[in-house]
Amino acid sequence: MNSEQQNATLRKMAQLMRDGLKTQTEPFPETEKEFAAILEELRRLDPGDLEGKMVISGFVDHPYGPDRQRCMECMYYLVHRQWCDLPELAVPVEADWWCRLWRI
Amino acid sequence: MANLLWLQGGACSGNTMSFLNAEEPSACDLVTDFGINVLWHPSLGLELGENLQKMLLALTSGQMPLDIFVFEGTVVNAPNGTGEWNRFAGRPMRDWVTDLCKVANFVVAVGDCATWGGIPATAPNPTESEGLQFLKRDHGGYLGKDFKSKAGLPVINIPGCPAHPDWITQIVVAVATGRGGELSLDEFQRPKTFFTSFTQTGCTRNMHFAYKVSATEFGQRKGCLFYDLGCRGPMTHSPCNRILWNRQSSKTRAGMPCMGCTEPEFPFFDLAPGTVFKTQTVMGVPKDMPTGVDKTGYIKLTAAAKAASPRWAEEDIFVV
Known part of the structure; x- marks a missing residue:
């Protein structure tokens, strides 16, 4: 994905969330078992199904929960690329x- | 001249293969340069049948001195505590172990199986295996926690799956040349000279660890293997990135997560599905933290490190 495509995708995702896209923020995967189950769901999607990815992984456009978790501290987040490096999301x-695949 | 005997219990011979690959010093150097008389070894011994049995009896009776007894593999106690599943030279191997440990000046356990039970002792442990002086983290094992060899030392544990060749030969040389008493052992009876630093010490991915950039798939040359791929380098005591394997590399340098094989719990989580090559987390936070780091400190450090991370940390810097 080049930077133009990346920006366009980012804008599209932001717009979907602004428009009230309902995503599955709960339940948060307590252990690897539940985490793996979500990844499995994501793998069944068409890699281009952006909305599907956002729904299953529970995207929101703001920090989440009492600890105000956010992508910034997530291990999959590449700060300079502004990119989620989890292969199933990418x-x-x-x-x-934030999304419920958040890991630190 | 120091007499050395090497026997195998419940073993895959991995530590024998490792030993035969030693370079500094090599297995041959032990004989030619350090005066070690290898009485018998499963892959090198010449005696067979009755001749081997005679030699073992000469050792256990004290007719022939035994300076170093090296044991590889678990002590097999099955079935029902008899040890009959692992017979050697006419009797259960565990009976030879009992008698040989009584007469040996030094007893050296090589590899995870001999030290803590390793993979054979993983639940449900059908072979009733245990290490010489430990069963996993529990002190005791086959010989009991009070065991001391004639030289006054407990079993010297050289863990690993397998142990690095040079850890084995260097400890054997230290013992054979009269420096065994100088060995300082940690709480798990591992020589501190090898097992005080961490696998992570010297890892080429340390910069990625520091800036919290994760490898998310095998084959990536950027990123630390701890965050997602289950690497145990930050909490495993071994010099794998200081004393390199084949003088070339290490697991983590080659992109393979450390599996923590020098620690008593190996294999971790009893090899339950989904636990290998995946960092175990609870609510998104690693279950096992780098040694000495608590959860609060880890979270604070992550936030600071991410905020400070440079652009290059996200890229493959090992460009050929």
């Missing part, structure tokens, strides 16, 4: 967003 993200 999407541009903003530092202040």
